[in-house]
Amino acid sequence: MNVIISLLAVIVLGVIAYVGVEGAGLRVLFGVIIPYAAVLTFFVGMVYRVIDWAKSPVPFRIPTTAGQEKSMPWIKPQPIENPSTRGGAIVRMILEVALFRSLFRNMKLDFRQGPKVRYSSEKFLWLFAILFHYSFLVTLLRHLRFFTDPIPAWVVGLESIDSMFKVEVMTPVIEIGLPALLLSGLVLGGMATLLLVRRLWIPQVRYISLPADYFPLWLIIGIAITGILMRYVIRVDVVGIKELTMGLATLSPALPDGVSGWFFVHLFLVSVLFAYFPFSKLTHMAGVFLSPTRNLVNNSRAVRHVNPWMTEPVKYHTYAAYEDDFRELMVEAGLPVDKELEPEDESADDKGEKE
């Protein structure tokens, strides 16, 4: 159900853009205003999110320790899984962000009635996720060719590496001589689809999935499909598009005629994705850097850390109050006391709580 609602939402968005441009001629809206608004929303929104998180303090050191702590010199510590220095924590974060270290550890439950439980390594999610994210990055960077003039050498280089593994598609629809399908785009679309299939395939994952989980996947699939279509199937005016994107990039928007409505669908879906980012789970992109279980150093026994809001002295049950409660019993049992037993009818009005 959730998966269909999200698909419909993306289709509706696509139709809105197509009709808006081809039918109502709202080229300025879809070609200029919305893209600018989306990019602005993205940057302002993400900065706001990060500041908002950062405003909440990290009162306690709570790294998840995934290896031996630093203790005595003859015990080999695991400085990355259980960092005792800032450097170790940084390496841990780099491995986390660049290689998805924690996800790589993933295990699968194999439950047999009896009961017998086994666990086996499960790397599919890691593989799908890492390919997805890297192809996303490459695709994004590759698109800089539309926003730069001259195109930086590294973008050209990236693209040529990307097309080194080009996939030649030869079907009657596709004319010979067209540029080869770039691997990154294909992988991006493919991995988004696999992530979607995985979400539907595994009953537990399907059970926890919200429309908010399917929506971005459909959106990205939609973006990949329109992108691929434009490159190979539908004739689009590449020169016109470059003129438009360069206009956006140089803040002097120009709207050449003849750019196909399909391009606007592509652009609109990208805009929606950008604008949706800061409001959704997609903020994990920035949030992962702030995760206190991963980016902290485990040295809280060695170095004191201060909690900014727990500064008032604590009220606790003092020893004096304890002794008042049990003095007689303690003396009888031969336990030392601070205040000797006094003659009867001693009035102790101590409340028992001390600052």
Added chain:
Amino acid sequence: MATKLSADVLGNIDHKPPKQGWMDTKPEFLPGTYLYPVNPESLKAIGAPGAREWNPTESDWKLPADWQGTIKAGIKDRLNRFRSFKLFMDICVRCGACADKCHFFIGTGDPKNMPVLRAELLRSVYRQDFTALGKVFKKMAGGRPLTEEVIKEWFYYFFQCTECRRCSLFCPYGIDTAEITIIARELLNLIGCQIDWIGTPVANCNRTGNHLGLQPHTYKENVEYLLDDIEEYAGVRIEPSFNRKGAEILFVTPSGDVFAEPGIFTFMGYLMLFEHIGLDYTWSTYASEGGNFGFFTSHETMRKLNRKMYAEAERLGVKWILGGECGHMWRVVNQYMDTLNGPATFLEKPKSPITGTVFDNAASTKMVHITEFTADLIKNNKLKLDPSRNDHLKVTFHDSCNVARGMGMFEEPRYVLQNVCNNFYEMPPQTTREQTFCCGSGSGLNAGEYLEMRLRGGLPRANAVKAVHEEHGVNMLSCVCAIDRAVFPALMDFWVPGVAVAGVSELVANALVMDGENEREYNLRGEEIPTAGDDDAGEEE
């Protein structure tokens, strides 16, 4: 209830979620699967809100007036105080990597025991009331209103999480459902929805120093019984001191070690070890609980109970504190103590008086773990050990969750074990060290009325023990956690009969060759030690 359970019944677990969506599924408060509500007197004793008589199986929970306002204000307050909470509310992508990592999910098949869904129970309320998309799109954005049904569900499932952090290890963003559980329990605590096995020990620890509420003389008497036992089995009379000013070291251990089997054998182990090396230390009856049940109610209560350890160290004028074998006590000491109640400037950086080793890793808290301390003694050849006395045991080691994923002590206990016993076997790798499975009863869930759930939650751990029991004949499960010692015997009896449970210090003491001791014929449990001459020594189950 326990008698009605059978391995077959519990083994018939289905991990497929129901057809109906989770927001429409309500928990059933069946005996054995929920915990008794707190005695109102215990809440009053420490000034906690919401004290009242109520019963989870009845439809009216008698929630205090404006409980919704209280909960929402509580959420807001905590979003501003804990980055972990705010971040973990926002960035979960529901990838499900954590889903099958929770022992309660494995043992019940209940989808709400998937860590991600456990967090969603709270996150859905957060979304509806605290996020832009949720305010607009409500259910479409995964939001739902805060109703009494939600509170009931929270009570059921947030006391079905042992805060073991196993899920956190596997989450790509380090989302720690234990953190979310900690906050959720704080929220429940604001409206008096606490369980008795936490609320009453908290009140007891506050007043008497230990969770059972035993008074100082009883504490001392109990220790004396144990001294008699040591004399009987080892032939050495030990005279420890209590509340003694001027001792060099204060020793604090969970009070469970003083009162119940098999914890008491561990306690005897500490006493013998200290006697053997001539340590100048004292016990305190006032700070006689290392375990901090406040950790399971709120950060403030944790702090209040934790404070007593430093207060007592200061009053007695000791140099530093040595801590016994306990799981959550060490999570609190490692992650919170110095921040909560430091700086402990009245103490000195810990230095072993026997080996001269300076514990730099404890420079600020001034607190050393007994297993670190013992490992250092062995490394420096300060103990006379005869590991063959443990030859009839085939030992495996359970990394307790708190010490593993909340601290990172893995090698010290293994080093100690390998020096005090000759037969040591590791459980399968996906179930030990940082991937260790919880005992299923941690974080205050070790109540008798909860046995079915505890057996379910303990299934993954027991299954791993069973593997080494069948393969190597392992008959002793060792650990460095008092809750483990308290709950494993029932878990083993049910899932892996023939496996006993011991703290590491008990095995140390069995191997210890003390001055003036007798020919050891009995171990600390009063069981005859099979001698090397016996044919089936080492074969016995």
